[in-house]
Amino acid sequence: MKREELIDLIRSRRSFLCVGLDVDKNKMPEHLRNDADGVFKFNKAIIDATIDYAVAYKPNLAFYEAMGIEGLVQLKKTMEYLHSLDKKAFTIADAKRGDIGNTSQQYAKAFLDPAGDYNFDSLTIAPYMGADSVQPFTVYDGKWVILLALTSNKGAFDFQFLPVDGERKLFEKVLETSRQWGNPENMMYVVGATKADMLTQVRAIVPDSFLLVPGVGAQGGSLEEVCKYGLTRDCGLLVNSSRGIIYASTGVDFAERAGEEARKLQQQMDAAFSSVF
DSSP states (O other): HHHHHHHHHHHHOOEEEEEEOOOGGGGGOOHTTTTHHHHHHHHHHHHHHHTTTOOOEEBBHHHTTTTTTHHHHHHHHHHHHHHSSSSSEEEEEEEEEOOOOHHHHHHHHHHHTTSSEEEEEEEEETTTTTTHHGGGGSSSOOOEEEEEOOOOTTHHHHTTTTOTTTOOOOHHHHHHHHHHEEETEEEEEEGGGGGGGGGHHHHHHOSSSOOOEBBBBOBBOOOHHHHHHHOOBBBBBEEESHHHHSOOOTTTTTTHHHHHHHHHHHHHHHHHHTOOO
């Protein structure tokens, strides 16, 4: 999905909500836990309930890989379903890959190749190994690298805030350097919602890039703060909520409740648009 298509989708749904499909069988409704296709059925119900309010879906690969081959089958079915819908959505493989060039080429082929099993629109990438580990992901037309920049976890302070080049922090150096590897048409950045007060510094370096912002909801991030500091004239944000939506209920009404939570976030996002669109 190209940048203009993503922006059009955001404007048409008055939303920049990303739903994280981080499926843990132990948290699924009981009637689906022993179903061989239970994970896919769960995802399908969540998608159907939220597609009017969300513009993106982000399966975290760890949850599927932990189930072995069957988990990957369920992921493949989920992606096939998303691709079949008339109501389109941007898709993110939350895999946090990044390795030497020839290995990254294979990761890119696995997740981004239109002829592959998954055909995601984007993939999260760790930048630690530098340019040659990232550039193989930028060769597919209409596909995106989503580079880890400033994360929400406690351990972010171990490295991301270390000083480099005088006053600059390491996360700022990542943002500056990576602009040579891609552009706002094919590169986004992960910036955690619990670091919303740092978005001004992020925007000073990448004013036009989209940001994937996890951490709203269960992790305590503030959507209002994210919008205040992160919105651009093209929106420039994809705000992710996972547990707060998909596990709003573990009963038979799980999809209905997920839809309600997604609608609440979409309404807040719609209100935030008044200052941009």
